Amino acid sequence: MAESNSTSEAVSYGYEGDVALICVDNPPVNATGIAVREGLVKAIEAINEEAKAGAIAIYCAGRTFIAGADIREFGKPPMAPSLTEVVNVIEQSKIPTLSVLHGTTLGGGFETALGTHARVAMKGAKFGLPEVLLGIIPGAGGTQRLPRVSSIAYTLDIAVSGRHAPVEEGLEKGAIDRVVEPGEPRDIAIAMGREVIAGTLPTRRTNEIDVTRDDAAIEQTLAMVKKKNPHLINLAECVEAIGKSSLPLQEGLKAEREHFMVCLNSPQRSGLIHAFFGERAVSNIPEAKGDTRPLGKIGVIGGGTMGSGITTSCLMAGIPVRLIEVQQDGLDRGVATITKNLDGAVSRGKMSSDKRDAALAMLEPSLAMEDLADVDLVIEAVFEKMEIKKEIFGKLDTICKPGAILASNTSYLDVNKIADMTNRPQDVLGLHFFSPAHVMRLLEIVQGAKTAPDALATGFALAKKLKKVGVLAQVCDGFIGNRILxxxxxxxxxxxxxxxxxxxxxxxxxxxxxxxxxxxxxxxxxxxxxxxxxxxxxxxxxxxxxxxxxxxxxxxxxxxxxxxxxxxxxxxxxxxxxxxxxxxxxxxxxxxxxxxxxxxxxxxxxxxxxxxxxxxxxxxxxxxxxxxxxxxxxxxxxxxxxxxxxxxxxxxxxxxxxxxxxxxxxxxxxxxxxxxxxxxxxxxxxxxxxxxxxxxxxx
Structure with a gap:
């Protein structure tokens, strides 16, 4: 039967036979806001009081399991129940609990899952404890419960790096109990609940699991963070907290809270939170939200370091590129550099060999600028000389189709003077990539005096597609960054x-x-x-x-x-x-x-x-x-x-x-x-x- 008992605006529960189902529905990412926390506590307590179920399965609506804290609550006074209290209630449930993970289960979401007595995840899902990236540490039991179901060494890896790990890895390390084929979370919750009742999916409470202290892993990690990141005190605090997981759980949770508060009150936490919100704020402007033009195919002029990096970035984002050079040896060097860049992405695990091959298949090298006649956007990335750039844009004006965007990757030069070489200054803007362009995330989007709103918005759309941080800048010598530099x-x-x-x-x-x-x-x-x-x-x-x-x-x-x-x-x-x-x-x-x-x-x-x-x-x-x-x-x-x-x-x-x-x-x-x-x-x-x-x- 469908869930019909609402315990808050974000949580409801019901039954399918003897399986109790708790559904979290708090779009867009089911964050652990107050409505979720209150709803989970009330649902767990109600189901235990009703005593009709043999298992409780928690799942989420939408595209992901709980993906972390509710950022709308950042900087505000805490409201009860805290997430730590919620996780304790889930763990202390007399009726066995399980969680069904899909999408990305991060931070407080994974700590919630660690409070359940079993964790089932769909293939392809990811999990993690990324709190260190915000200047804090996991504060709702993550440093204490993950070592109990896995190990201290693995917890150090996950929590100190803040990385998103595949659930298949989690299964191998004990953090996940079962990995299943993707499907409807509710259906999987029912099936897994029945397995819990039948005893074919074992359950365990983390407060009943002992941890053996791993001094070697703790000391090695502590030495590493102090050497590589001596400024980030939260990393050392995270290591120290994980080291306390050999204590009884309630003592460990108390110690975790003390380490968490040290981080919460540090200046670096303020800086990292500012960075977190700032990354989103720069594109939250009217100029970035208007109508955009197509980005089906891009032309890049110049196969040097910058042009090759820009081309690599576009290919990795699935955008076909026509690369233009004036000499065959320059074109060959550019293609070789792009190939090397993509091979490097494969070796670093950023893309598969098949995707690398598919990306290279989207590259069209050419010695003829006329081959740019059908592209949607051209990015000029040649020598930083105004005379050369003016000459190129004069040619592009006659070659490119109406509505094509003409962009210069200039670091300093006047975009308006470049635009004056065309009869379409409304189509011209600056796209200042940073070297190496396929690695660096910044993209300064330079608005010329006559740049059309949809051309400017397309610059932001490109930044998003390339997974870059697009920042609007006006024309001056060096724009924002290089002018200050x-x-x-x-x-x-x-x-x-x-x-x-x-x-x-x-x-x-x-x-x-x-x-x-x-x-x-x-x-x-x-x-x-x-x-x-x-x-x-x-x-x-x-x-x-x-x-x-x-x-x-x-x-x-x-x-x-x-x-x-x-x-x-x-x-x-x-x-x-x-x-x-x-x-x-x-x-x-x-x-x-x-x-x-x-x-x-x-x-x-x-x-x-x-x-x-x-x-x-x-x-x-x-x-x-x-x-x-x-x-x-x-x-x-x-x-x-x-x-x-x-x-x-x-x-x-x-x-x-x-x-x-x-x-x-x-x-x-x-x-x-x-x-x-x-x-x-x-x-x-x-x-x-x-x-x-x-x-x-x-x-």
């Missing part, structure tokens, strides 16, 4: 000119949490890119009052090399791991002597403070002049495109932790040395006066 890059140069070494700057900023120091990043990206930009700006003319800090970098590019691609730059790469390059030290001494600079000492904190203050100042101007819509857009650009530490939430989220008044004080102090570079943005001064934060501008 260009500004704080100067303070890096000034620090080295004035006494710090490149290695010290890198070490200080890696200590702050950056994935790589700026000089290592420069070597990785290629020092010739920055060199060309500086030379272009020299031709345009630097302001007379500006202190030029590029002499050292210029000479390294001219005399030493361009970084990893040439084997040396700021560092030497002959032995694999980067080693400071002594040639660079000689150049630094030479430039300091020419400029009459007596080097002074900087502490690592001095370096971080100057770097972040310069960073925040220009980021403020980007928001102030509308290049970015909101502070959160700036934050997501740097989280997903530049390796900014995720646990700090982004530069402007981090700025709120410093406070506008302190930032103004710093800038005014630094301005005593260089009043041209260190200027207080008007917006920041106003924030200091009225006590507002960047977070206030994100709503």
């Amino acid at each position: 260009g500004h704080y890059g100067k303070v890096i140069s000034y620090l080295v000119l004035d006494g710090a070494s490149p290695a010290q700057v890198d070490s200080a900023l890696e200590g702050f949490g950056m994935a790589m120091g700026p000089h290592k990043v420069g070597d990785l990206a290629g020092l010739d890119i920055g060199y060309m930009t500086r030379q272009r700006r020299k031709e345009e003319g630097y302001p007379a009052d500006e202190r030029y800090g590029g002499d050292i970098a210029d000479r390294i590019s001219e005399r030493v090399g361009h970084g990893r691609k040439t084997g040396k730059g700021y560092y030497l790469y002959e032995t694999g791991a980067p080693v400071p390059n002594p040639e660079v030290d000689a150049i630094i001494d030479e430039v300091r002597a020419e400029k009459g600079i007596t080097p002074k000492d900087f502490t690592d904190q001095d370096i971080v403070d100057r770097y972040m203050t310069a960073f925040i100042a220009e980021a403020t101007r980007v928001v102030e002049d509308g290049t970015a819509k909101r502070p959160v857009d700036v934050d997501m650009v740097f989280l997903f495109g530049y390796g900014f530490p995720r646990h700090r939430g982004g530069p402007l989220h981090y700025a709120d932790s410093i406070g506008a008044a302190e930032l103004v004080r710093r800038i005014e102090e630094y301005a005593k040395e260089d009043p041209y570079y260190w200027q207080v943005p008007a917006l920041l001064r106003k924030m200091a006066e009225d006590g507002t934060k960047f977070a206030d501008m994100n709503t």
Whole structure:
């Protein structure tokens, strides 16, 4: 019979013979909001009181089992019953309980399933405990119950990584009791309930299972997280909590709660939550939600590093690509790079060999630009020279069909000037991918002065299809990311000119949490890119009052090399791991002597403070002049495109932790040395006066 007893707006129960069925129906992902928690407790209690069933089966309507917490409750006062109380009620049920998992069973959803006495999953489903990605740890028994049904070592793997695991793996490790063919969750719940009653599907309560402490696994994992992620205290807290699973369950749950609260009250949790919501917020704008144009076939011009990466990304998303080069050897290199990229995806488990072959079959290499006549979108990814790009867009204007979108992958150049080379500026926009384009998730979507709304919305649709974070930017030199990079890059140069070494700057900023120091990043990206930009700006003319800090970098590019691609730059790469390059030290001494600079000492904190203050100042101007819509857009650009530490939430989220008044004080102090570079943005001064934060501008 159909469920007819509603215990809340999200939960109902009923009977099919002697099997009691509890259905959770809380779209879109059956999150464990208050209605689900209340409903589950009332249903379990009612079924036990009615005493008509031999088994209770919990299943979910829709596309997934419970997929985690209800994000609408984040930051709000907790409401009883807590999820821990819900799971305890399920586990303590006198009537055996089972859960039927499909879709993605994550976080609190998997903790709910761990409270049942058996877990049945459909093939292809996934499960996990991803709380560490939000700066916390599983807080409703995940660190205590998973070791009981599986092992401490496997729990460390699942909970510390936050990964989504296939249920077939879970079956092998004991986390899942049965894997069945996909079907209607209700039908499977009935069948499995009958097996519980018949004794063919064994059940067990986790509070009756003992755990043997695995000191070797605990110590190894703790050492690993402290080495790789010393900034993320929640990872160590997670390991410690899992180590308590050898205690009696109620003691372990109490210890888990203590570790959870340490994480909940940490600054990094705030940063990671901001990153979580920010990733969704950047596309939650009117510009991203309008009508879109087709994306059936894409053309990419240029088979170099960027063009090959963009092509790879499109092929992996199932979009056919026509790749254009001017010479056969360049085309062959591009195809080889794309093939290598796809092979790498196979080796990393990102795609199967069959999907790799299918992706390559969608690639059409060509030496004729005329072959772009039928594509829906063209992405130009050639050398960063305005003359070359103008010439290409002039040709595309005559070749491409009406309504085709013409996009430039430019990092700095004026999209409006590029659009002026066509008779269809409404079809032109910037799509700034980040290298390697098939790996990096950021996509700056640059709106030209005449870009049509449906062309812009299509840029966001492409980002979504490619599983990238699309951020809207307006036209300026460098857009959001590279414009800010260009500004704080100067303070890096000034620090080295004035006494710090490149290695010290890198070490200080890696200590702050950056994935790589700026000089290592420069070597990785290629020092010739920055060199060309500086030379272009020299031709345009630097302001007379500006202190030029590029002499050292210029000479390294001219005399030493361009970084990893040439084997040396700021560092030497002959032995694999980067080693400071002594040639660079000689150049630094030479430039300091020419400029009459007596080097002074900087502490690592001095370096971080100057770097972040310069960073925040220009980021403020980007928001102030509308290049970015909101502070959160700036934050997501740097989280997903530049390796900014995720646990700090982004530069402007981090700025709120410093406070506008302190930032103004710093800038005014630094301005005593260089009043041209260190200027207080008007917006920041106003924030200091009225006590507002960047977070206030994100709503």
